[in-house]
Amino acid sequence: METPLLEIENISKFFPGVKALQNVGFSINKGEIHALIGENGAGKSTLIKILSGIYQPEPDGIIKMGGETLTHLDPLTSLHHGIVVIYQDFSLFPNLSVLENITLGRYVKSSKRLVNYKEMRKIAVDALKQLGVEVDLDILLGDLSVARQQLVAIARALANNAKLLILDEPTSSLSNTEVQKLFEIMFSLKAKGISLLFISHKLDELFAVSDRFSILRDGKFIGTYDENKLDDDQLISLMVGRQINYTIYPKRHLDIPLLEVKSLTKKGNYKDINFTLHKGEVLGITGLVGAGRTEVVKSIFGLNTADEGTLLLDGKDIIIKTPTDAMLAGIAFIPENRLSEGLVLRKSTKDNLGLTLLDVLSNKLGLIDPVKQEAMVEKWMSKLEIRPNNPDLLAAKLSGGNQQRVVIAKWLATEPKILIVDEPTNGIDVGAKAEIHKLLISLAEAGLGIIVVSSELPEILAICDRVVVMRRGRVTANMYCEGLNQEDIMSKAI
Amino acid sequence: MNRLKKIKELPLLIVLIAISVFIAIVNPAFLSLENFLDLLKSNLVLAMMAMGMLFILLTGGIDVSVASIITAVNVILGQTLVHFTQNIFVVVLIACAAGILLGLMNGLLISMLKIPPIVATLGTMSMILGVVLYTTNGNWITGIPQNFIDFGRIILFPYILGDGRAIGIPIQVVFLIPVILLTWFVLKHTVMGRGIYAIGGNIDSAERMGFKTKKIILFVYSIEGLIIGLSAVAHTSIMRQVDPNAFLGFEMQVIAAVVLGGASTLGGYGSVFGTLIGVSLFSVINNGMILMRIPTFWQKIIVGFIIISSISVDMIQKKREEKQKVRVDVEEGGTYAV
Numbered sequence: 001m002e003t004p005l006l007e008i009e010n011i012s013k014f015f016p017g018v019k020a021l022q023n024v025g026f027s028i029n030k031g032e033i034h035a036l037i038g039e040n041g042a043g044k045s046t047l048i049k050i051l052s053g054i055y056q057p058e059p060d061g062i063i064k065m066g067g068e069t070l071t072h073l074d075p076l077t078s079l080h081h082g083i084v085v086i087y088q089d090f091s092l093f094p095n096l097s098v099l100e101n102i103t104l105g106r107y108v109k110s111s112k113r114l115v116n117y118k119e120m121r122k123i124a125v126d127a128l129k130q131l132g133v134e135v136d137l138d139i140l141l142g143d144l145s146v147a148r149q150q151l152v153a154i155a156r157a158l159a160n161n162a163k164l165l166i167l168d169e170p171t172s173s174l175s176n177t178e179v180q181k182l183f184e185i186m187f188s189l190k191a192k193g194i195s196l197l198f199i200s201h202k203l204d205e206l207f208a209v210s211d212r213f214s215i216l217r218d219g220k221f222i223g224t225y226d227e228n229k230l231d232d233d234q235l236i237s238l239m240v241g242r243q244i245n246y247t248i249y250p251k252r253h254l255d256i257p258l259l260e261v262k263s264l265t266k267k268g269n270y271k272d273i274n275f276t277l278h279k280g281e282v283l284g285i286t287g288l289v290g291a292g293r294t295e296v297v298k299s300i301f302g303l304n305t306a307d308e309g310t311l312l313l314d315g316k317d318i319i320i321k322t323p324t325d326a327m328l329a330g331i332a333f334i335p336e337n338r339l340s341e342g343l344v345l346r347k348s349t350k351d352n353l354g355l356t357l358l359d360v361l362s363n364k365l366g367l368i369d370p371v372k373q374e375a376m377v378e379k380w381m382s383k384l385e386i387r388p389n390n391p392d393l394l395a396a397k398l399s400g401g402n403q404q405r406v407v408i409a410k411w412l413a414t415e416p417k418i419l420i421v422d423e424p425t426n427g428i429d430v431g432a433k434a435e436i437h438k439l440l441i442s443l444a445e446a447g448l449g450i451i452v453v454s455s456e457l458p459e460i461l462a463i464c465d466r467v468v469v470m471r472r473g474r475v476t477a478n479m480y481c482e483g484l485n486q487e488d489i490m491s492k493a494i
Numbered sequence: 495m496n497r498l499k500k501i502k503e504l505p506l507l508i509v510l511i512a513i514s515v516f517i518a519i520v521n522p523a524f525l526s527l528e529n530f531l532d533l534l535k536s537n538l539v540l541a542m543m544a545m546g547m548l549f550i551l552l553t554g555g556i557d558v559s560v561a562s563i564i565t566a567v568n569v570i571l572g573q574t575l576v577h578f579t580q581n582i583f584v585v586v587l588i589a590c591a592a593g594i595l596l597g598l599m600n601g602l603l604i605s606m607l608k609i610p611p612i613v614a615t616l617g618t619m620s621m622i623l624g625v626v627l628y629t630t631n632g633n634w635i636t637g638i639p640q641n642f643i644d645f646g647r648i649i650l651f652p653y654i655l656g657d658g659r660a661i662g663i664p665i666q667v668v669f670l671i672p673v674i675l676l677t678w679f680v681l682k683h684t685v686m687g688r689g690i691y692a693i694g695g696n697i698d699s700a701e702r703m704g705f706k707t708k709k710i711i712l713f714v715y716s717i718e719g720l721i722i723g724l725s726a727v728a729h730t731s732i733m734r735q736v737d738p739n740a741f742l743g744f745e746m747q748v749i750a751a752v753v754l755g756g757a758s759t760l761g762g763y764g765s766v767f768g769t770l771i772g773v774s775l776f777s778v779i780n781n782g783m784i785l786m787r788i789p790t791f792w793q794k795i796i797v798g799f800i801i802i803s804s805i806s807v808d809m810i811q812k813k814r815e816e817k818q819k820v821r822v823d824v825e826e827g828g829t830y831a832v
Contacts, residue, residue: 052702076704091702093695095762100688107685108704114683 094142554761597719646731694761
């Protein structure tokens with residue numbers, strides 16, 4: 001058998017508190033389209049960054065190109081070995097001409113000091129000829145459509161003598177016809193003996209172009225499979241199924257509507273979104289990154305006004321154009337990471353609690369009224385059982401769980417009926433996650449309606465009563481969580 | 495390529511011509527050869543400094559310490575001439591070295607310590623001005639040696655006017671022209687020069703492509719320092735004395751001229767030709783306001799207005815571009831199931 005183009009063995013990458021990759025190993029053959037598959041956060045990006053030399057793997061990892069072991073890979077040597085990544089943002093320069101975007105990298109690589117425009121033109125024409133496309137070389141890149149920019153990025157890779165082309169979600173911003181054209185180009189590159197590592201979340205695309213799949217889950221390598229040995233369901237079950245032991249809270253069927261979202265549409269964001277949040281319910285909204293989840297909840301909170309559609313709160317029409325409208329209507333929104341990062345650590349619990357209520361607490365002169373503040377602080381500290389019960393203690397001295405309570409308390413102090421949390425437990429440890437879950441459930445039991453936006457399926461299944469699944473700006477499923485498993489949700493999201 | 499570039503700067507050129515025609519109609523003295531040569535002589539330092547600033551703006555940086563650096567170099571230059579040597583060649587070398595060192599100081603703060611350019615250069619500006627004040631007490635340095643004064647008075651291609659005065663191209667263009675050529679060559683024909691544009695376009699991508707971005711940033715502040723050193727020689731040879739307050743607020747004029755010439759304060763856009771038009775535009779407007787006897791305070795207000803409006807147009811365009819980027823691909827005909 002021929003030596004594979006790329007072989008990786010035992011690749012791991014640890015960040016403080018996170019094992020992003022653990023003992024990953026697979027190989028890519030010459031002229032192969034190899035798919036790298038995994039959920040959000042499975043470690044795909046980390047692996048790409050290691051291959052492109054941006055991150056260094058942990059010491060025992062081995063990367064071989066054409067049988068030769070590469071020690072200490074940095075961005076330049078990675079390019080020298082023909083590994084070229086086409087990032088989602090293409091890493092191109094909008095202010096430079098197409099000509100320079102294609103050829104400049106080659107000059108940097110060859111450590112020449114002067115540019116030769118005649119030679120550049122020849123290289124660029126060659127690269128575009130290989131791709132079989134025509135692009136005006138003198139136009140500024142920023143004036144091209146996204147699909148054309150992508151072609152320029154691929155042409156640049158060819159001009160750099162790419163042997164392994166890594167395409168990071170290349171289809172995410174293309175129209176259907178553009179995707180078909182891209183696939184044709186991918187096949188023609190494959191025929192020329194160039195290997196492609198293809199990253200996508202879209203099953204139909206994966207099956208349409210890939211020869212083999214390598215699957216990552218939670219930073220661990222699951223395996224490499226031939227395209228014809230797997231079907232959709234098997235692939236999904238290999239991707240999901242993260243084993244995380246969260247407490248599973250009892251599922252309820254609730255029926256008093258609190259917030260009804262009807263035909264919400266925003267051009268370029270999402271289309272025809274319908275769902276109902278009931279009183280006391282924990283409703284999950286999930287989907288892949290870029291499905292439009294955050295955009296929808298931001299619209300509900302007045303941060304991203306929708307073009308069409310209505311919102312009903314307790315059966316009455318409400319109009320929300322700004323966050324202030326939303327807060328007055330009783331909607332609170334905690335953006336991503338705010339539970340873990342929403343504190344001013346060098347201020348006291350008391351001061352942190354008052355942040356959302358400055359206008360309520362202040363007197364006619366615009367100064368904070370200490371009596372009102374005391375009363376408010378006492379109420380919420382006891383309601384949420386924040387320990388130690390000392391309002392003057394610096395927030396930094398509180399335990400993680402108690403810090404999160406302070407953040408939630410500060411929003412609850414605005415007395416909302418609906419609490420929206422976006423990725424409430426992203427990047428925090430399991431113990432702290434469990435604390436937040438417990439808190440959210442207890443708030444729901446007290447009658448609040450809670451919307452949890454999360455990519456983490458085990459989390460959705462642990463705490464939500466119902467889940468809305470989104471895919472490319474549309475709702476694809478609205479299901480009770482009782483009896484669901486991760487595959488059921490993923491098959492609607494992908 | 496060249497054809498396209500010319501088209502890009504055409505609107506500016508038209509504005510320059512239109513304003514010149516307008517001023518010439520109001521005051522025909524504007525069009526005289528003498529006025530033109532005066533304009534050249536009095537804006538030559540601005541043009542040189544603008545080349546230096548172009549390097550900085552292209553990387554997305556800014557340097558507000560340029561006026562203080564040229565002041566410091568002028569003082570060093572003046573003291574050297576008065577106390578140590580009259581050799582013009584040595585003096586030029588000393589001025590360049592001083593300029594490079596001061597520029598390097600900014601470059602180190604910005605590339606190594608990652609201090610935002612505006613903060614770093616505000617800081618060095620204050621420090622440099624403090625040292626200048628300490629050494630000069632705010633007093634002029636006079637007594638510049640005669641050979642240097644004579645050098646500064648040389649005119650090339652002299653032409654004798656009816657009243658016996660000789661006019662011609664000031665000798666200081668021997669500093670201006672090499673600086674323009676150097677800037678053009680570095681920016682247009684060296685890999686590092688294209689890297690300067692690349693950094694301004696997208697610094698992360700430039701890094702990924704293998705450009706040594708720290709080194710390049712260090713380089714732009716140093717070459718700017720070198721240009722300032724040469725500007726100081728040109729300036730002192732024209733003025734024949736050193737006034738520590740001559741350049742108060744001059745950084746704004748330099749930045750304004752470059753931005754007027756089409757450079758973006760966010761980096762990545764700008765050219766030598768555009769900058770030269772920007773400098774001309776700025777000098778013609780200034781000169782025109784004097785010829786039209788517009789009061790000084792109005793001149794200042796108008797200059798400020800020009801700076802803010804040209805930068806705002808730039809910012810508004812950038813914002814519009816940003817907005818177009820944030821999009822989610824919405825699938826047609828999705829299903830909805832309960």
